[in-house]
Amino acid sequence: MPDASEAVPARVQVTEVGLRDGLQNEPVLLPTEDKARLARALVAAGVRQFELTSFVSPRAVPALADAAELVSALRQIPDLHLSALVPNLRGAERALAAGVDAVVLFVSASATHNAKNVNCSIDDSLARFEQISRRLEGSGIEVRGAIATAFGCPFEGEVDVRAVGRIARHFADLGASRLSLGDTTGMATPPLVTERVRHLREVTPSLPPTLHFHNTRGIGLANVMQGLWLGVDRYESSIGGLGGCPFAPGASGNIASEDMVYLLDEMGIETGIDLEGMIEAGRLAARLMGRELPAQVTKAGPRLALGDCADVPTARG
Amino acid sequence: MPDASEAVPARVQVTEVGLRDGLQNEPVLLPTEDKARLARALVAAGVRQFELTSFVSPRAVPALADAAELVSALRQIPDLHLSALVPNLRGAERALAAGVDAVVLFVSASATHNAKNVNCSIDDSLARFEQISRRLEGSGIEVRGAIATAFGCPFEGEVDVRAVGRIARHFADLGASRLSLGDTTGMATPPLVTERVRHLREVTPSLPPTLHFHNTRGIGLANVMQGLWLGVDRYESSIGGLGGCPFAPGASGNIASEDMVYLLDEMGIETGIDLEGMIEAGRLAARLMGRELPAQVTKAGPRLALGDCADVPTARG
Known part of the structure; x- marks a missing residue:
């Protein structure tokens, strides 16, 4: 049960990750111009x-080979905040040259996933972060942290909340401006959300968590509900639910941005994002990918968009 | 915010509606033997x-033309509770002869939907219920109520909570043992769940609501979360998410039973239903229908079912 300090927030900040976390798991390679077109549709809907x-x-990751070109294509749009993941110093140099607003340093909370993902130990990753962070000092670029497998690991199973807390402290010491908890393969559940959010509020009170859920097992928005009850006001999602899961054929990837915006809208929570615009962006994403995407509200439309229902079936209860 | 009397329940009763609400919206006509086989898989998982x-x-509704045969095929399994919808006295006679445990009397909370669905006014529907209920007196058959379009109508838009309350009072006066709020075209939202549940607790305190959500706009399990916070302990769902929406091509129908059971399990809420068994039943449902169904946990497996992850992609954050 949330206590009084854990009230549903009046306003939530949505970070769109479809062009990164979504596309990196899709088999289709989108040309840079198509990515920029999708981004502009999202900007038109109010995404910043x-x-x-x-x-x-x-x-x-061939799908993201055009990182610098994509940043450059969007850099002229005013008021956007553009972040990019960097795995090492070389990536940070490239991001700096490309002109991002923030770099996201990422490490897995489970050793096996980190070894398979970036081929080093968790402590080696943390040491790299210090190196990168020193290099970026004075550059004006924001440093953000992201913890993958923060709710469970597909190799190791359960991930101890203290492993997440230990990494969070490193990010806090580094002066990171934000910390995202990544539900990499969709293992988050409401009780784990509560446990992790409350633990981080104790160990790194200056670094409020951002929640990044996948809908791999269908409960992505149930986890968002739990986050909202806990007062968490930053979420990451992917237009259309772009993504998929490399471990489970047919399974969903990230939660769909438009479904989450619909939920937040209906709960009276301000996002600055227009649902109709998001549905248009979601439809564009499906056309560009050449397949139906998991987002639901994109197919059905907003709840009061009354359609042509002349062929209503009968006696269906 | 829930008050102290609205605690998350320790135990939830799940009613499987896939063979009724699911199949009636599917284009494939399943033979009775396949329906019975799916029901037996659900029974093996613990569904009662x-x-x-x-x-x-x-x-x-040609998909349900074998109503009597299906009841007969399952009647020999002990400890099952079998209910069936009846639109009129003739339907009630057939249900009685077939040997169901309960009939479900259904009416829409919006006049247009009721007219299109059963070709009469809401008051005419309520008058029919009295006739049916008198006919069933002394038969030992339980009478249940269901209110369609209880969270919104695809023709009229918003549905006033008092329209739902008025029908609920009729069901209470009739001696109905249960009342289900049907989210017929997926228009329920967390605030509407709260409003309706609290209103019904005031006007029909003896008739605790059962919640029946559709996932048409992706927030079905978010609505279940809201119901749980309010202390609601009865939900209806459909194996695999069988169903679809007659108004929106490609849109999902009922919430998927196995995804809901997964959520409840992970929240420590008892259902008496085994998730692995539900996943098997969900896979059978997909094979019988000859298509991929919306349920997610069926594709990805339980969160700690660690698979063969040798081909993990690299540097994905």
Whole structure:
């Protein structure tokens, strides 16, 4: 049960991660111009925060090989906040040159996932972060932290909340401006959300968590509900539910931005984002990918968009 | 915010409606033997409450033309509770002869939907219920009530909570044992769940509501979360998310039973239903329908079912 200090927030900040976390798991390689077009549709709907790309090896993630070009294509739009993941110093140099607002330093809370993802130990990742952070000092670029497998690991199973807390403290010491808890393979549940959010509020009170859920097991928005009850006011989501899960054929990836915006709207929570505009962006995303995407409100429309219902079936209860 | 009397329940009763609400909206006509096989898979998983079919005109709903045969095929399994929708006295006679445990009397909270669905006014529907209820007196058959379009109408838009309350009072006066609020086209939202549940607790305190959500706009389980916070302990769902929405091509229908059971399990809420068994039933449902169904946990598996992850992608954050 939330206590009085854990009230549903009046306003929530939504960060769009579809162009990064969504596309990196999709088999289709979108041309930069199509990515920019999708981003502009999202901007038209009111999205301002983008986790846009990753400055990783183009061999490792070919879908994001155009990181610098994409930043450049969107950099002229005013009032956007563009962040990008960087795995190492070289990635940070590229991000700096490209002109991002923030770099996102990422590490997994489970050793096996971190080894498979970035080929080093958790402590080696944390040491890299210090190196990157020193390099960026004085550059004006914001440093953000992201913890993958923060709610469970597909290799190790449960992830101890203290492993998440330990990494969070490192990010706080580094002066990170934000900390995202990544539900990498959709293992978050409402009780785990409560446990992790409350633990982080104790160990890193200056670094309020951002929640990044996947809908792999269908309960992504139930986890958002739990986050809202706890007063968490920052969420990351992916237009259309772009993404998929590399471990489960047919399974959903990130929660769909438009479904989350619909939920927040209906709860009277301000996002600055227009649902109709998001539905248009979601439809564009489906056309560009050439497939139906998981987002639901994009197919059904807003609840009061009354359609042509002349062929209503009968006696259905 | 829930007050102290609205605590998350320790135990929830799940009623499986896939064979009724699910199949009536599916284009595939399942043979009775396949329906019975799916029901037996659900029984093996621990499901005991089935809304199994409707005794409606076979011309109006061909998918449910085998209502009596299906009841008969499952009647020999011990400890099952089998209910069926009946639109009129003739349907009630057929249900009685078939040997159901309960009939479900249904009416829409919006006049237009009721007229299109059962071709009469709401008051005419309520008058029919009295006739049916008198006919069933002394038969030992339980009478249940269901209110369609209880959270909104695809023709009229918003549905006043007092329209729902008025019908609920009729069901209470009739001696109905249960009242289900149907989210017929997926228009329920967390604030509407709160408003309706609290209103019904005032006007019909003896008739605790059952919640029946559709996932048409992706927030079905967010609405379940809201119901749980309010202390509601009865939910209706459909295996695999069978159903679809007659108004929105590609849109989801009922919330998926296995995704809901997964959520309840992870929240420590007892259902008496085994998730692995539900996933097996969900896979059977997909095979029988010959298509992928919306349920997510069926594709991804339980969160700690660690798979073969040798091909983990790299540097993905």
